Amino acid sequence: MSDSYDSEAVALSDGMLRREAGRLLIEDVPVDVLVERYSAPLFVISESALRRRARRIRAAFERVWRHGEVHVLPAVKANPVVAVQRVLAQEGLGADLVGAGELEVAVRAGIDPALISLNGTAKDYATIERAVALGARVTVDDVREIELAVMAARATGRQADLRVRLRPHFETDARMQAFGVPINDIYGTYKSGLPHDDLAAAGQALSAPELRVSGAMMHMGRYTTDLSVIGGYAGRFGELIAEVSQLWDGWTPRTIDVGGGFAPQVDGFGRADPDFVPPDPTPIERYAEVVCENLAEGLARGGVDPRGRVLEVEPGRALFGPCGIHVATLLNVKRQTRPFPFTWYETDTSQLFLSEIPDEAARPPVIPVHLPGAGGLAEVRVVGRSCMSDVLARTAALPVMRPGDLLAFCFTGAYNDANASNLNLLPRPATVLVNGDQAHLVRRAENIGDLLARDTLPDHLRHPIAGAAR
Ligand SMILES: Cc1ncc(COP(=O)(O)O)c(C=O)c1O
Incomplete structure (x- = not known):
C-alpha cells in the first residue's frame, strides 16, 4: 500500500526513511526498535542524511560563488x-x-x-x-x-x-x-x-x-x-x-x-x-x-x-529540518457522531515539543510507523497531550490505528527540540542519532527530577502537611 502521506514524506526525505514490509526504518534501524529501546516521544536524527545535506548546501553555494x-x-x-x-x-x-x-x-x-x-x-x-x-x-x-x-x-x-x-x-x-x-x-x-x-x-x-x-x-x-x-x-x-x-x-x-x-x-x-x-x-x-x-x-x-x-x-531549517523525525505513540482514539462526525488521535507527544507547529505554523507530514496490510484511510485530527488544544495535524489521512501504534512526524530536525518547553511539567524527549544500523542516545530525556531540581522550600514551609501526598 502506498499512500500520499507516506510516499510524499518518504520521497522528500532524501532516502533517509524507507519501509520494509510496511515497517518504517530510519537508515537501517526500524523506528519501533528505537522506541522500544529509548521510549517515545523521541527525536531521531539521521547522521548520514545530515552529512549529505551539509555537503549539498556547501556544494550549492560553491558552484555559484566563484569569487572565493x-x-x-x-x-x-x-x-x-x-x-x-x-x-x-x-x-x-x-x-x-x-x-x-x-x-x-x-x-x-x-x-x-x-x-x-x-x-x-x-x-x-x-x-x-x-x-x-x-x-x-x-x-x-x-x-x-x-x-x-x-x-x-x-x-x-x-x-x-x-x-x-x-x-x-x-x-x-x-x-x-x-x-x-x-x-x-x-x-x-x-x-x-x-x-x-x-x-x-x-x-x-x-x-x-x-x-x-x-x-x-x-x-x-x-x-x-x-x-x-x-x-x-x-x-x-x-x-x-x-x-x-x-x-x-x-x-x-x-x-x-x-x-x-x-x-x-x-x-x-x-x-x-x-x-x-x-x-x-x-x-x-x-x-x-x-x-x-x-x-x-x-x-x-x-x-x-x-x-x-x-x-x-x-x-538552520534547510540543514537540520529534513534530517530528523519525531516519534510518538498513539494513546487514545476518540470518535464522535454528534454534533458532527469527528475522529481524533491522542498521542503522548505535544506541540510543546513540536514547537515549529505553533511558532511557525509548520505542518510536518505525519506517517504511521507500521502500514496496516489492508483497510482504508481515515480522516483524523492528531493532537498532543498537553492541556492546550495541542493540534499536531489538523486533518491527516491515516490508517485506522489502535492505541500503542506509533506515528512519525517528518522533517522535524530543526528548532523543535531547541524551542521545546515544559507546560504541564511534561519532560522533554530524548534525541537519538542513527548511523547505518547503529543508534546512539545523544541527549537523554528529561525526568521529573530534572524538572523539579530548581525548586526549593524555604524553612518556614518545610514542615510536611498532615495527610498530604508523599
Ligand atoms: C543570524 C541567524 N543566522 C541564521 C539563522 C538560521 O535561520 P534559518 O533556520 O531560517 O535558516 C538565524 C535564525 O533565526 C539567525 O538569526
Missing part, C-alpha cells in the same frame, strides 16, 4: 545537540551562535574557532571575552559591543576578530507568507544589526588597534520564498557593504555572510491559513544562485570587487 571560498556556519540554535554539532564539525563546518550556552556547545563539539561567529543582540562582556580568548569571531550588533571587544582583547592579549552585522533595506510590497505581515515592516523594526545612523561612529571605534574587522553579515529571515525579494535583499546587502566601505576609508570585508532563512525542502513554509497550498519547495541550489548573483552584482554596483572574498552562509 565558501564557509557554511550552521545556526547552532536550530539543533544544539553536541553530537549533532560534532558531525558537522567533522564535515569542516563552523557555527553561527548566540550566547554562552551555544558557544559552549560549539567548544564541546570541536568546531574550529575561526569558523565560529558569536552573534546576537545585547551580548554580555563575559561571553565576548570567552569568544575572543578562543579565537572565535564576534559579530558586532551594537557600538557598545566594540568597547567590550577592545576590553576583551586587552584582557586576553589577543586581537579580537570582528564582523559587523548590517541592516540592508530593500523596498518591497511583499508580505511574510506565514502570517501576512509586510516584510518591510518586519525588517525595518527587526532588532538585529547596526542602525544606519551608527555606522559612522562604529567605523571610528573599529579602528582601534586591538581589533580586526574581517567581515560583514546580514540575515534575511525565513519570511518568504519569493526569490525576487531574496535576491533584492542580497543585492542591497552588496550595495550597503560598498557604502560602508566609502564611509570607512576603503575598508572592505574579507568574509561576507548572507545568514540563513532558506526554507527547508519540505513544508517549505509554515502557513497559518490551513487552506493555503504551499508552492513547490525551492531547492537550495536555486537559493544559492539567486543570492550569489545578486550579492556580487550589488557589490560591483557599489565599486567593490567580489573576487577573493569568502562567502558565508548560516542555514
Whole structure:
C-alpha cells in the first residue's frame, strides 16, 4: 500500500526513511526498535542524511560563488545537540551562535574557532571575552559591543576578530507568507544589526588597534520564498557593504555572510491559513544562485570587487529540518457522531515539543510507523497531550490505528527540540542519532527530577502537611 502521506514524506526525505514490509526504518534501524529501546516521544536524527545535506548546501553555494571560498556556519540554535554539532564539525563546518550556552556547545563539539561567529543582540562582556580568548569571531550588533571587544582583547592579549552585522533595506510590497505581515515592516523594526545612523561612529571605534574587522553579515529571515525579494535583499546587502566601505576609508570585508532563512525542502513554509497550498519547495541550489548573483552584482554596483572574498552562509531549517523525525505513540482514539462526525488521535507527544507547529505554523507530514496490510484511510485530527488544544495535524489521512501504534512526524530536525518547553511539567524527549544500523542516545530525556531540581522550600514551609501526598 502506498499512500500520499507516506510516499510524499518518504520521497522528500532524501532516502533517509524507507519501509520494509510496511515497517518504517530510519537508515537501517526500524523506528519501533528505537522506541522500544529509548521510549517515545523521541527525536531521531539521521547522521548520514545530515552529512549529505551539509555537503549539498556547501556544494550549492560553491558552484555559484566563484569569487572565493565558501564557509557554511550552521545556526547552532536550530539543533544544539553536541553530537549533532560534532558531525558537522567533522564535515569542516563552523557555527553561527548566540550566547554562552551555544558557544559552549560549539567548544564541546570541536568546531574550529575561526569558523565560529558569536552573534546576537545585547551580548554580555563575559561571553565576548570567552569568544575572543578562543579565537572565535564576534559579530558586532551594537557600538557598545566594540568597547567590550577592545576590553576583551586587552584582557586576553589577543586581537579580537570582528564582523559587523548590517541592516540592508530593500523596498518591497511583499508580505511574510506565514502570517501576512509586510516584510518591510518586519525588517525595518527587526532588532538585529547596526542602525544606519551608527555606522559612522562604529567605523571610528573599529579602528582601534586591538581589533580586526574581517567581515560583514546580514540575515534575511525565513519570511518568504519569493526569490525576487531574496535576491533584492542580497543585492542591497552588496550595495550597503560598498557604502560602508566609502564611509570607512576603503575598508572592505574579507568574509561576507548572507545568514540563513532558506526554507527547508519540505513544508517549505509554515502557513497559518490551513487552506493555503504551499508552492513547490525551492531547492537550495536555486537559493544559492539567486543570492550569489545578486550579492556580487550589488557589490560591483557599489565599486567593490567580489573576487577573493569568502562567502558565508548560516542555514538552520534547510540543514537540520529534513534530517530528523519525531516519534510518538498513539494513546487514545476518540470518535464522535454528534454534533458532527469527528475522529481524533491522542498521542503522548505535544506541540510543546513540536514547537515549529505553533511558532511557525509548520505542518510536518505525519506517517504511521507500521502500514496496516489492508483497510482504508481515515480522516483524523492528531493532537498532543498537553492541556492546550495541542493540534499536531489538523486533518491527516491515516490508517485506522489502535492505541500503542506509533506515528512519525517528518522533517522535524530543526528548532523543535531547541524551542521545546515544559507546560504541564511534561519532560522533554530524548534525541537519538542513527548511523547505518547503529543508534546512539545523544541527549537523554528529561525526568521529573530534572524538572523539579530548581525548586526549593524555604524553612518556614518545610514542615510536611498532615495527610498530604508523599
Ligand atoms: C543570524 C541567524 N543566522 C541564521 C539563522 C538560521 O535561520 P534559518 O533556520 O531560517 O535558516 C538565524 C535564525 O533565526 C539567525 O538569526
